[in-house]
Structures are given as structure tokens and as C-alpha cells.
Amino acid sequence: MIDFLNDAHAFLPMLLRGLLVTLELTVCALSLSLALGVVWVVMGRAGFAPWRWISRSVITVVRGIPIIVQLFFIYFVLPDWGLDLPPFVAGVMGLGLAYSVYQAENIRGGIGAVDKGLVEAGEALGMNRVTLWRRVILPLGLRHALPSIGNTMVMLLKDTSIASTITIAELTREGQLLAISTFKNGSVYALIALLYLAASLPLGALVKTLERKGRLA
């Protein structure tokens, strides 16, 4: 125990730096995944058939490929085609893209829960399709989707560890480096696990609150 506390004292600064990167990665990838998720949903409902076709194809393809392969593709293959991205950007893009298909599912569900009467109220007030989506369907749909978006965010937080494979100095990679150089696997991985827990438990609580609020609304 004393050993562990000593290790913790020695390793925490580096691990906390890693955790910060993990959180940054989570927030950035989350934003991208939501933005893309909205795009897939809106395209999926477009009147113009090719838009719907693109949306459906992207979702099928992205859903069918492991996240780690998507990351490798963006980080190792795109440079061959002249697109050389810094690791962090590649990580955000890969995770954001991979998670956008889950977000699309969440958002679709949320939109399905929007009261039809409110959409009709918007129509009766003269809103065109774009205004209706911007002012009524998306804000209310996202609200309904918040609990499931929160769940997805917890999964995303944990899956940012995959970004360790493309040299991003997030929590898992910082830990690996420590473990390799100190051979203290036990202490290091225990600390990593605790830090992930410490980050995801509050998120889980937030989701619970959102679900409660969602039921009240």
C-alpha cells in the first residue's frame, strides 16, 4: 500500500497530463461526432435521394469497420494521399467519425420522440423546412436524445484509449510509457483504471440526471 502511494505520488503528474489529453480528445471527438451525426440524420431525411443514399452508405461502412482500423487509415494511409494530419487531429477525426454513426442513431431516436403537434405549430407559423429543423426539430430532438448521447459519451471517453495506438499522449499511452520504463505494471494500470473511473462516473451521474429530467419534461 505504501508502495502504491509512493508510485501514485511519482506517476500522477504524468498520468494527469495524459488524462487532460484524454478529456480534450473526448470533448473534441464528441463535438465532431454530434455535428456529423446531425449531418447523417438530416441527409438521411432529405428529399434528394442521393443524399439519403450517401448517408446510409457512410453509416453502414463506418459501423462495419473497427475504430482502430479507421484510426490507422486516417493516420497512416491518408499521408500517402497527401493528407498528413497531426496525431491529435487524426484521433479526433477517427473517433468523431466512428462515433458519428452512434450519435446519428441517438439523434434519430430523439427526433422520433418530438411531439408532432410542435412540428405542426411550427408549420402553422409559416416555418419552411430549414427553419423547422433549426428552431424546432433539432433542439427538441437533441434534448430527447441527451440521455443516450450521454451514454455514448461515456463509451467514447473509454474508447479514446484506442488513440494511444497513433502516438497521442493520452492517459493510456502515458501509462504504457510509464509501465515500460518502470516495470511497475500493477501500480500504473491500477492508477489508469482509477482515473478512467473518476472521469466516467460523474458522466454516468450526469446521464442519470438527464434521464430524470427527460422524464419530467
Place this chain on the structure above:
Amino acid sequence: MIVLDGVTKRFGDRTVLKGVDLAVARGEVLCLIGGSGSGKSTILRCINGLERHDAGTITVGGIRVDDQGLPAIRRRVAMVFQRFNLFPHRTVLDNVIESPVHVHREPVEQARARAIELLARVDMADHAHSLPSALSGGQQQRVGIARALALRPEAILFDEPTSALDPERVGEVLRVMRELAQDGMTMLIVTHEIDFAREVADRVAFVDQGVIAETGAAADVLTAPQQARTAQFLARVLHRNG
């Protein structure tokens, strides 16, 4: 002002409007009464294009209700819903300025000032910054009326505006509607409030199985209906209302 001529509407293989002829003059208050499922809501919803009618013509102020005319129609005709349908994520004030600002691009300050006036008119100015969920049904419906007025409509369609209210809240909404009628607003009202219709309506139309079965001056239709089915309906409703 609003003219329906031989309007039919099908849902799947059910024909729910079977040639509706109806005219509402400018400044007139016309109440639509009729049994459940007779097609009253569908008539209103066809007028502002929430449903697309299959045959016949509908015009509002001479403009035809079709793809081309619809934006203009929705500027001229507002709707008040049975279940209020206020946007739950916006305050009372934001509900009222929603259409002026975000559809018709009025300056926000000007729209706000007018919204406050409209809210005062329905006696809801004190609640401008509340969310709809904090209000009673009667209060929400009065905001619904203010939101409709914000369009500066030439006519307002009401679909059972008091049916979802607690009995003690009905009066406050009817009072607002009575004032609108006195101010000369053109109103087409679906209602089961026979007493209100008798008092406020210029004319009453009785809808039965997708047609206008009888129409005439409110006093005539409600006290001395010409048709047996109108009489039956009235007997039922009046009996239920006690």
C-alpha cells in the same frame, strides 16, 4: 375571406371530407360543431395546409391553398391548437416572437415590444419569461392565442381551444376569444361550447360525416335546427354539458 368549394380529403381508403362547401366572411365568427370524427379538425387543417386536400378548392383572401400559395396563406391565417403546442424549450415571450423574428425577419426589439403588448392583451405579460411548463392550461392557451396574433393574421383557426382545459380555466380563454371577436377578427372555431357559440358566433355550421350538414345564423341553428341530426347532436351535447 375563407372559401371552401367541394373539398374532399381521403386518408388511405377512407374519405373523411366528402365535398365541404363553406365560406367565412371577413370579420365573421363561424363555429364548427359536430360529433367526434366528423371531420372538423380536418377542415381546419386543410385550410392552412397541415393536410393536403384531394379535390375541390380552398382560397383565403383569394389565394389558393396549394404549394405555391401556402407560404402566403400561413402569413394570413394563424392556428390555435387544442393542446396549445407551445414550444416547451422557449419562454412565453420567445414563443410569441418566434414567427415574427425567425420566419418574417422582424427586428427583435420591435417584435419583443409587440409581443409584450399582445401578452398584456391576453393578460399574460407577467409570465413573459416563464417556460410553458410552469403555466396552467388556460395560461398556455392564452399564450397560444398571443403567438397566433403575433402573425398579424387576417383570420384565426381554433381547434377545440378549451377542450384540454380544466373546467375552471375555460372561461379565461373564452373571454380572450370573445374580445377578439368584438375587435372584428375573422375566426373559424371548432368547439363544443354551445353557449359560447350562441353568444359569440355570427354563424354556426354543423359537420356530419364529412359534409356541412347545416349552416345558418347561430341563434337559428342552435335553437331551431332544420335537420334531425343537428337536433340530435345538440340534444346530446347540451345534455352532457348539463
